[in-house]
Structures are given as C-alpha cells and as structure tokens.
Amino acid sequence: MSNQIELEGRIFVPASELDIPDWGCVVSDRNQPTLTLKDDDLFLITDTLGNISGCSRDETISSLGLFCRDTRFLSRLELQIAGRSPILLTCNADKGFALSALCTNPTIPNINAETISIQREIVLNGSLFEELTIHNYNTTPVSFELSLSFDADFSDLFEIRGFGRKQRGGLLRRVQPDKQVPATVSELTMAYLGLDGAILESHIQFAHRLPDYLKGYTAIWQIELESHASCQIGYRLEMLMNNRPVSRVNSPMALFQAKAAEMMEEDHWRSQITQIRTDNPKLNQAIERAEQDVYLLRQSFDLASTNPSQPSSKGTVLSAGVPWFCTLFGRDAIIAASQVLILDPTIARETLMVLAQYQGKVDDEWREEQPGKILHELRMGEMARCQEIPHTPYYGTVDATPLWLMLYAEYYAWTHDTATLDRLWSNAVAAMAWVDRMCAETGYLRYFRTSARGLVNQGWKDSGDCIVDRQGKIATGPITLCEVQAYVYAAKIRMSELARIRQENDLASRWQQEAQQLKQRFNHDFWIPDRDFIALALDGAGKQVDSISSNPGQCLQQGLLYPEKAKSVAERLRAPDMFSGWGIRTLSSQSPAYNPIGYHTGSVWPHDNSLITMGLRSVGAVEQALEVAQGILDMTVHQPYHRPPELFCGYERTEGQSPIQYPVACSPQAWATGTIFQLLQMMVNLVPDAPSNYLRILDPALPSNIHQISFKNLRVGATSLDLEFNQRDAEGEGLRATTSCRVLKKRGNLRVTIEA
Numbered sequence: 001m002s003n004q005i006e007l008e009g010r011i012f013v014p015a016s017e018l019d020i021p022d023w024g025c026v027v028s029d030r031n032q033p034t035l036t037l038k039d040d041d042l043f044l045i046t047d048t049l050g051n052i053s054g055c056s057r058d059e060t061i062s063s064l065g066l067f068c069r070d071t072r073f074l075s076r077l078e079l080q081i082a083g084r085s086p087i088l089l090t091c092n093a094d095k096g097f098a099l100s101a102l103c104t105n106p107t108i109p110n111i112n113a114e115t116i117s118i119q120r121e122i123v124l125n126g127s128l129f130e131e132l133t134i135h136n137y138n139t140t141p142v143s144f145e146l147s148l149s150f151d152a153d154f155s156d157l158f159e160i161r162g163f164g165r166k167q168r169g170g171l172l173r174r175v176q177p178d179k180q181v182p183a184t185v186s187e188l189t190m191a192y193l194g195l196d197g198a199i200l201e202s203h204i205q206f207a208h209r210l211p212d213y214l215k216g217y218t219a220i221w222q223i224e225l226e227s228h229a230s231c232q233i234g235y236r237l238e239m240l241m242n243n244r245p246v247s248r249v250n251s252p253m254a255l256f257q258a259k260a261a262e263m264m265e266e267d268h269w270r271s272q273i274t275q276i277r278t279d280n281p282k283l284n285q286a287i288e289r290a291e292q293d294v295y296l297l298r299q300s301f302d303l304a305s306t307n308p309s310q311p312s313s314k315g316t317v318l319s320a321g322v323p324w325f326c327t328l329f330g331r332d333a334i335i336a337a338s339q340v341l342i343l344d345p346t347i348a349r350e351t352l353m354v355l356a357q358y359q360g361k362v363d364d365e366w367r368e369e370q371p372g373k374i375l376h377e378l379r380m381g382e383m384a385r386c387q388e389i390p391h392t393p394y395y396g397t398v399d400a401t402p403l404w405l406m407l408y409a410e411y412y413a414w415t416h417d418t419a420t421l422d423r424l425w426s427n428a429v430a431a432m433a434w435v436d437r438m439c440a441e442t443g444y445l446r447y448f449r450t451s452a453r454g455l456v457n458q459g460w461k462d463s464g465d466c467i468v469d470r471q472g473k474i475a476t477g478p479i480t481l482c483e484v485q486a487y488v489y490a491a492k493i494r495m496s497e498l499a500r501i502r503q504e505n506d507l508a509s510r511w512q513q514e515a516q517q518l519k520q521r522f523n524h525d526f527w528i529p530d531r532d533f534i535a536l537a538l539d540g541a542g543k544q545v546d547s548i549s550s551n552p553g554q555c556l557q558q559g560l561l562y563p564e565k566a567k568s569v570a571e572r573l574r575a576p577d578m579f580s581g582w583g584i585r586t587l588s589s590q591s592p593a594y595n596p597i598g599y600h601t602g603s604v605w606p607h608d609n610s611l612i613t614m615g616l617r618s619v620g621a622v623e624q625a626l627e628v629a630q631g632i633l634d635m636t637v638h639q640p641y642h643r644p645p646e647l648f649c650g651y652e653r654t655e656g657q658s659p660i661q662y663p664v665a666c667s668p669q670a671w672a673t674g675t676i677f678q679l680l681q682m683m684v685n686l687v688p689d690a691p692s693n694y695l696r697i698l699d700p701a702l703p704s705n706i707h708q709i710s711f712k713n714l715r716v717g718a719t720s721l722d723l724e725f726n727q728r729d730a731e732g733e734g735l736r737a738t739t740s741c742r743v744l745k746k747r748g749n750l751r752v753t754i755e756a
Contacts, residue, residue: 477540
C-alpha cells in the first residue's frame with residue numbers, strides 16, 4: 001500500500017483515507033476562564049473544568065491545548081456526562097503542575113442534577129496524567145454514559161500565534177497491516193507526519209477501568225453505580241517524535257508516581273534556596289508565590305559534557321513566561337537569573353552554561369547569528385525545523401551578549417566558583433570580541449535587522465512602535481539604545497576585574513580604558529541639554545531619539561552617567577508623567593505617542609522598575625527607590641495569586657482604584673517574578689565579594705509597611721548564613737527610619753560588615 005508509513009513495526013496511513021467518527025462537542029452552560037499548568041518543557045492550557053472543548057463561544061479555544069517543544073499535542077480534551085458538560089464546583093491549580101477540579105452532573109435522563117460527583121485530577125510530569133473518581137450520591141443505583149473526547153492537530157505554536165504557513169504536514173491514523181483500526185480499547189493514538197518527515201504522536205494508555213468502546217478519538221464508559229458507590233478511570237498521554245519521548249523529563253507510568261516525583265523535586269529545591277519572610281502577611285504571600293513561580297518556570301535544556309567519555313546532562317534555565325514564551329530567551333533568562341541570585345545562584349550558573357553552548361559561531365543573516373553573540377530565542381517546532389522561522393536559534397538581540405558578561409561576573413562575585421569562571425572564560429572573551437566588532441564603526445553597540453522574519457527592534461522594548469522621539473515619530477536606521485551602552489560599560493568594567501584575577505593584565509587595562517572612553521563619549525552624545533535627561537537612543541543618522549522614557553533609569557546602576565547627570569535622571573523619573581503611583585511608565589504621559597495600554601509606550605513593567613530601583617539606590621536616591629518598590633509591591637498584592645504580571649497599564653494611581661491589567665500579559669513571567677527578589681535585594685543592599693570571602697551590607701532601608709525581614713540559608717561563596725533586618729521608626733520629624741541587621745547564624749568563615 002503506497003501511502004502506508006511504517007515506524008518500528010507500527011503502520012500509519014493518512015487520516016483522509018479513513019473516516020474518523022465524530023463526537024459532538026458542547027459549550028458549557030457557564031463561561032469558563034482558562035488556567036495554565038506547567039512542568040519543565042510541558043504546558044497545558046484548559047478551562048477551569050480541565051476541558052479543552054471542541055467548540056467555544058469565543059476565540060480563546062484556539063489557544064488551548066497541551067504543548068511540548070512548541071507543538072500542540074492535544075487540541076481537545078473534553079469530559080462529558082450523558083452528552084453534556086459537567087457543572088464545576090471548585091478547582092485548584094496552586095501547585096502549577098497539577099489541577100484538581102470537583103464537578104457534578106446537570107440534569108440528565110433518570111438522574112437528578114447535582115447527585116453525581118466527579119473528582120478530576122490532572123498532573124504533568126513528562127506526560128499528561130488524568131484520573132477521574134466518580135461517586136453516586138443518589139439513594140438508588142444509577143447508570144449513565146461518561147465520555148472523554150481527544151484530538152490533536154499538532155499545530156506549531158507560531159501557527160497558533162498567527163504566523164501564516166503556505167503548507168503543513170498531514171494527520172495520520174494508526175492501522176493494522178490490513179488497514180483496519182486496532183480493536184483494542186486500552187490505548188489510543190493520534191499522529192501527524194511533519195513536512196520534515198518527523199512522525200509525531202499523542203499516545204494514550206488507559207488505566208483503572210478501560211473504556212467500554214471507542215468512537216473515533218472519544219472513549220466512552222457505561223457507568224453503573226450502586227448508591228454511594230464510586231469508580232475510577234484514568235489515562236496517561238505520552239508525546240512521541242519518531243517513537244521517542246518528546247519531553248526531556250523522564251515520565252513515570254502512573255499519576256500517583258508523577259505527583260510524588262514532582263513533590264519530591266520541589267521539596268529538594270526548596271531545601272536548597274534562601275528562605276525569605278517578612279512581618280507583612282500580604283508581602284509574604286507574594287514572596288511565596290514568587291518562589292513557587294521560579295520553581296514552575298524552571299526548564300531543562302541539554303548541556304554537552306566537557307568530557308567526551310561522559311554523557312550529556314541538563315541545564316536548568318528560567319523560561320521566559322507562560323504560556324507563549326515557555327522556552328529559552330537569552331535576555332529574559334539572564335535578567336531573571338540575576339534577579340534571583342539572592343534566592344538560588346545555581347540558576348545563574350546553568351543559565352550561563354546553556355547560553356554559552358548556543359553562542360554564535362558563524363555569520364548567518366537569516367538567524368542573525370554572529371561569532372560570539374548570545375541567542376535571543378530558541379524554538380523546536382515544525383516551523384523552526386523546516387526553516388520557516390529563524391529560531392534554531394534566532395540571535396536578533398542587541399543586549400543579551402553584554403548582559404551575559406554582566407551575569408558571568410555577578411555570579412562569580414556571589415559564589416567564587418572558579419571552575420565555572422575558567423570553563424566559560426573563552427566564551428566570555430568571544431562575547432566581548434563580538435561587542436567590540438559591533439562597536440568598531442560608531443563606538444556604540446547598535447542593532448539593525450538582517451532577517452526577513454526577524455525583529456525590527458532588538459532591545460528589551462521590541463515592539464514596532466516604541467522607539468520614538470519627542471514628537472512621537474518612530475526612529476529609523478540602526479538604533480543605538482542608551483541602556484545597552486550602560487550594559488557594555490558595566491561588562492567592560494567587570495570583565496577587566498576578572499581579567500586581573502586571571503593575571504591577564506593587558507586585557508584588563510584595555511577593557512578598563514575602553515569603558516572610560518565610552519563613558520566620556522556617552523555623556524556627551526546622549527545628553528539632552530534642554531531636558532536635562534538622557535536620550536532613549538540615537539537613530540541611524542546619529543541623531544538623538546529624545547523622548548522621555550524609562551530606559552535611562554536602567555543606566556543608573558551601571559555607573560555610566562556622571563554624578564550630576566545621574567541625579568537629574570533620577571529626579572526626572574519621579575515626575576508625575578513618569579511615575580504613575582504604581583510604577584515608572586515606559587514612556588512619559590506627555591509624549592504624543594503615549595498610550596497607557598501600549599505595550600512599550602506607556603505601560604509599566606515590573607522588571608524595568610526593579611532594575612531602575614537598583615539604580616536609584618546606587619546613586620543615593622534611597623527614598624525614591626523605596627517609593628517605586630512600594631508601588632510595585634502594592635500592585636502585586638492586588639493581582640490574582642499575588643503574582644506580578646509581565647506588565648500592566650500606565651494609568652495614574654487613584655484612591656480606591658486597583659491597577660489596570662494589561663489584556664494579554666504573561667503570568668507568571670520570569671523577570672516579573674524575579675522583580676520580587678530584586679526589590680528585596682535593593683532594600684537590604686547586599687554587596688557580595690565571595691572571592692575575598694566578604695559580604696558588605698550597605699545602609700539597609702525598608703519601606704514603611706515592612707518592619708522585619710529575615711533571610712535563612714543565604715549563600716555567599718562557601719558560607720551559608722541567616723540574617724535579620726529590623727526597622728525602627730524615625731526619632732524626629734523629617735528623619736528616615738533606621739534599619740538594623742543581625743547575623744543570626746553563620747556556617748562558614750565569611751566576613752560580614754554592616755555599614756550605615
């Protein structure tokens with residue numbers, strides 16, 4: 001049979017050659033919001049009932065599904081009782097990797113409404129596991145039909161997000177050699193042949209009570225229960241590519257094993273991290289949620305062994321955000337890893353190593369790759385494999401490379417990890433060489449797109465309309481962002497220090513000199529005299545893009561600005577057109593391009609604000625830093641689950657008004673989650689110097705609603721210590737409250753000094 005495809009003894013034919021019986025979908029009587037589960041490289045978007053319906057009143061259905069490696073392996077998962085949707089009573093997905101939903105029956109033939117309970121449990125752990133426990137609360141026996149409908153369209157995530165395709169692969173149906181569908185009811189297979197020749201499968205193995213029969217991709221059970229009796233059904237769905245597991249997580253066979261494995265892994269991780277708590281219950285909820293989200297966002301990537309005789313390992317990096325950015329993003333992963341150094345420095349080490357493995361090696365305009373450059377985004381779906389998009393990986397980012405260098409130095413300051421310093425030194429030198437090549441023409445690091453499917457804007461503000469001048473006009477030509485030059489300056493200063501440690505004094509002197517030359521050049525070229533502020537960027541002609549934006553705030557911490565200019569920038573950021581009361585806007589509300597709902601043209605980004613507060617603190621604007629931090633933390637406790645979103649709208653804070661949510665913000669999102677820990681670090685102002693076995697605590701200061709904060713199991717170098725900070729009210733009018741610090745416990749010989 002010419003259309004047959006054989007894979008390791010199993011036979012598939014195009015789905016168009018066989019009729020697949022349909023099972024009707026139903027729309028719930030009550031509109032259900034969506035929720036997302038995530039475990040490592042898997043994520044699942046369902047309604048709160050746990051369903052992925054085959055039909056819906058709105059377009060949200062198109063984004064629901066089970067995803068792994070940028071492919072949707074499940075596009076329908078619909079529970080019905082007697083052909084109707086169950087009624088949701090309650091659901092809980094607090095753990096992030098599991099959903100528990102309790103529902104009941106509507107009125108169905110011969111059975112009163114709300115007399116049957118269905119406890120639904122879904123867990124992700126390398127596969128999708130589901131168990132249903134059905135209980136009869138009637139006083140008489142009942143019989144009814146229960147069904148689970150499945151489907152898989154194997155869509156690429158970029159298709160779902162609206163990227164057009166000229167063609168795609170085809171759905172398959174598994175058959176016996178005589179072209180008959182397998183008769184067993186113990187398993188079900190949905191399959192797809194990609195344009196690259198890969199065979200993808202969603203393979204379902206039923207557990208507990210098997211279905212009575214299958215109708216297409218719907219499993220049907222004829223349930224008969226005595227009064228107050230119960231039964232259990234379940235299944236495991238494994239995702240395969242060419243008959244090999246797609247997920248990097250080793251999958252157990254049963255739901256209870258999956259749940260136990262997840263709980264054990266999380267407990268172990270929690271035992272290793274810093275425990276941070278305050279005397280503010282609402283803030284503690286935000287901290288606990290942030291800890292949970294850091295764990296949730298961890299994602300494994302293959303890491304080659306330095307020893308050819310040893311197998312490869314896995315590196316754990318924070319994926320950028322749920323749901324659409326559950327992959328490796330250079331900029332996002334680096335900034336988030338830096339933010340959580342105070343919580344878990346191992347994330348920084350593995351982020352550095354994974355990104356070093358993908359460091360650019362050749363010149364490739366399609367992927368915007370260049371030797372030494374750090375990637376922007378890695379994708380693994382069919383469109384990437386077929387080169388329809390350049391994300392294999394894509395390198396269109398101007399700032400990830402200097403940010404990588406900054407994290408490299410910062411990680412060493414926290415840990416004194418000489419093995420990692422030495423292992424990645426050649427990568428660091430290559431990264432700096434890329435920076436120098438890109439700066440050779442103008443003296444600045446700038447970007448311009450070379451890939452037809454690449455990003456026009458390649459800084460952290462990467463939407464198409466965000467680089468505007470004071471008239472609101474979009475800048476053109478190669479763009480030189482102000483904060484990127486600050487990253488380059490910081491990278492050269494920090495790398496020069498590391499070079500001296502390694503006794504490479506010529507490199508150290510050169511990088512130090514280049515940093516000082518950049519500082520002098522920048523303060524002249526970017527300063528806007530009539531605004532006493534730093535330009536957002538220089539355009540392709542070298543002209544200032546002179547809008548008032550948040551970007552110069554990210555220059556403050558790096559030491560690039562002269563002191564008087566840094567003070568002016570800090571003061572300008574406090575003005576009402578920039579500071580909304582909840583946070584600092586991305587663009588002044590006085591700009592013609594201002595839009596409080598604009599992605600980068602007036603919204604407020606928590607991570608942007610946390611980076612700015614670090615800068616404000618570094619230039620002595622402590623009260624202003626605490627004011628901004630307080631606004632972001634106040635915003636956070638207003639959010640569902642006490643979770644800071646990717647961004648929120650830039651409307652002014654008014655009494656009685658909650659912060660306005662951005663319609664499609666990622667939540668959780670890595671650098672938004674990291675904001676919580678960076679703001680706490682800003683308050684206590686830890687300055688680690690692990691190579692010198694030294695920790696300085698400089699003028700700690702807490703906002704008015706926090707009087708006590710503790711850090712347990714904080715790691716600096718080889719030492720673990722517990723710290724407690726306590727705030728005393730100001731003793732006189734106009735004076736600032738004072739914050740003291742005590743070292744409660746120290747395991748190691750780290751020297752700690754506390755300086756007011």
